[in-house]
Amino acid sequence: MLKVENLDQYYGGSHILRQISFAVPAGKVTTLLGRNGVGKSTLMRCLMGLVKVKQGRILMDGKEMTHAPSHDRVRAGLGYVPQGREIFPRLTVEENLLMGLASKPAGTPLPSSIYETFPVLWDMRKCRGGDLSGGQQQQLAIGRALAASPRLLILDEPTEGIQPSIIKDIEKVIRHLTAQGSMSILLVEQYYDFARALADHYLLMERGEMVMAGLGEGMEQDGVRQRLAV
Numbered sequence: 479m480l481k482v483e484n485l486d487q488y489y490g491g492s493h494i495l496r497q498i499s500f501a502v503p504a505g506k507v508t509t510l511l512g513r514n515g516v517g518k519s520t521l522m523r524c525l526m527g528l529v530k531v532k533q534g535r536i537l538m539d540g541k542e543m544t545h546a547p548s549h550d551r552v553r554a555g556l557g558y559v560p561q562g563r564e565i566f567p568r569l570t571v572e573e574n575l576l577m578g579l580a581s582k583p584a585g586t587p588l589p590s591s592i593y594e595t596f597p598v599l600w601d602m603r604k605c606r607g608g609d610l611s612g613g614q615q616q617q618l619a620i621g622r623a624l625a626a627s628p629r630l631l632i633l634d635e636p637t638e639g640i641q642p643s644i645i646k647d648i649e650k651v652i653r654h655l656t657a658q659g660s661m662s663i664l665l666v667e668q669y670y671d672f673a674r675a676l677a678d679h680y681l682l683m684e685r686g687e688m689v690m691a692g693l694g695e696g697m698e699q700d701g702v703r704q705r706l707a708v
Contacts, residue, residue, distance in 0.1 A: 479501075479502050479503060479504040479538070479539065479629070479630055479662045480501065480502040480525070480536075480537070480538055480556075480630055480662070480664070481500075481501045481502075481535075481536075481537040481540075482498055482499055482500050482501070482525070482534070482535070482536055482537075483499050483534055483535040483536075483537070484497050484498070484499055484533070484534040484535070485497070485498040485499070485521070485524065485531055485533070485534030485535070485536070486498075486531070486532045486533045486534055487517075487520060487521075487524055487529065487531060487532050488532050489520075493686065494517050494520050494686050495517050495520060495521055495524070495686050496685075496686045496687045497534075497687070498521060498534070498686075498687070498688050499688065500681050500688055500691065502630065502662055502664050502679075503662065503678075503679065504662050505656065505659050505660070505661070505662055506656065506662055506663075506678035506679060507652065507656055507662075507663045507665055507676045507677055507678050507679075507694075508662070508663070508664050508665070508677070508678065508679045508680070508681065509665045509666075509667055509673040509674075509676060509677040509679070509680045509681070509694070510664065510665065510666045510667070510680075510681045510682075510683065511666075511667055511668065511670070511673055511680060511681070511682050511683070511702065511706060512668070512682060512683035512684060512706075513668065513684075513706060514668070516683045516684055516685060516686060517683060517685075517686040518634070518635075518666050518683055519560075519561050519634055519635075519666070521683075522558070522560075522561075522632055522634050522664075522666060524536070525551075525556070525632065525664075526548055526551060526556065526558045526632070527543075527546060527547055527548040527550075527551050528548060530545075531544055531545075538551070538554050538555065538556065538630070539554075539555075541554065549580070549581055552580075552581045552626055552628075553581050555628050555629035555630055556628060556629075556630055556632065557623040557624065557626055557628025557630065557631040557632065558623060558631075558632045558634075559616075559619045559620050559622075559623045559631070559632065559633045559634060559636060560619070560634050561634040561635045561638065561666075562638075563612075563615045563616055563618070563619040564619070565607040565608075565610075565615050565618050565619055565622070566607055567606060567607050567608025568606060568607070568608065569606065569607055570603065570604055570605060570606055570607070571599050571602050571603045571604070571605055571606075571607060571610070571618055572588075572603040572604065574607050574618055574622055575588055575592060575599070575603075575618070575621055575622055575625055576588065576625070577622060577625075578621070578622040578623060578624070578625025578626050579625050579626065580626075581626055582626065588625055589624065589625065589627065591624070592621045592624055592625060595621070595624070595651055595654070596617045596618075596620070596621050596651075598614055598617060599614075599617060599618060599621055602614065612639050612640055612641075613640045613641055613643075613644030613647075614644075616636055616640055616644065616648065617644070617647070617648075620633070620636070620648070620651065628661065629660065629661060629662065630661070630662045630663070630664065631655070631661060631662070631663050631664070632663075632664045632666070633652075633663065633664070633665045633666065634666045635666055635667060635668065636648055636665070636667075637667065637669045637672055638668075645669075645672060649672065649675065649676060652665070652676055653676070663676075665677075668706070670702070670703050670706055673697075674694065674697050674698075674702075676694075677694030677697065678693070678694050679691070679692070679693060679694060680692060680693070680694055680697055680702060682702055682705060682706075684705070689705075690702065690705070
């Protein structure tokens with residue numbers, strides 16, 4: 479589904495990402511773990527074309543996407559829920575969701591599955607995004623990404639600042655999406671238990687490098703929890 483080869487990125491003179499290589503298999507949940515400041519969000523922004531790659535390759539279904547603009551990546555099937563949600567606070571819930579259709583032909587309706595998956599968004603569809611709670615905004619951000627019907631959904635720390643009940647709801651949504659078999663998910667997380675519960679495969683970053691990878695069921699045996707705690 480997605481393949482990254484020898485990706486490097488710099489900010490000024492700082493080498494932020496160092497020879498990053500990994501693959502995200504189709505129809506699975508791949509979790510990317512790492513402490514604050516190791517380069518996880520920078521890597522996600524590179525994948526979406528929001529930050530230019532210094533060197534390396536990004537391929538989607540074998541197609542070169544390294545220098546493609548963000549809207550072409552969305553059309554190719556990439557969906558993105560950024561860290562911090564980045565909804566439009568002055569737009570209504572419905573208007574925020576419609577923004578997710580920007581890459582679709584004019585007049586494309588919102589998928590009914592969004593409101594079925596997140597009933598609270600239907601109840602609050604006329605409310606401004608900024609009036610929603612943090613957990614509701616996170617659901618809105620995910621719904622906006624789902625509006626484009628992505629085949630690979632990137633979730634950047636969806637549990638950050640969210641109450642436990644909403645975290646459970648998000649976990650159920652991720653399980654539901656992958657159970658259909660048509661969507662892959664790249665989940666960026668610091669919350670180990672949440673990541674472990676969902677991971678088919680895992681990746682671990684330290685200081686801008688990919689240092690470990692394996693099956694989700696092997697995370698405890700591989701000592702991933704301990705590496706995050708160091």
